[in-house]
Amino acid sequence: MNAALVSNAAVKKDRAIADDLVLYTNPMSRGRIARWMIEEIGEPYRVEVPDYTTMKAPAYLAINPMGKVPALRHGDAVVTETAAICAYLADAFPQARLAPPQQPMR
DSSP: HHHEEEEEEEEHHHHHHHHHHHEEEOSSEEEEEEEEHHHHHHOEEEEEOOTTTTGGHHHHHHHTOOOOOOOOETTEEEEHHHHHHHHHHHHOOOOOOOOOOOTOOO
């Protein structure tokens, strides 16, 4: 297979995954912790940086009704609050080994 085709296919896949995993954050928030966790899982992602005025706009309130960052969108799932985002990512990407394996009682 042509190396350019493989490379192009990989880029398209990474873009699709990056569009699937989106972190909404602001440099003046605790979103840096969630971003660190995403970096640790090693998957492509996209960052959206709403300013504090647009976080109260209807478009962002549809993502997080509290109008705060950080928030994470992973496919159809939306997770807010830093600790919840970190726990979600650890469970959603077990190959990163950032949490113990899920047990039935966990």
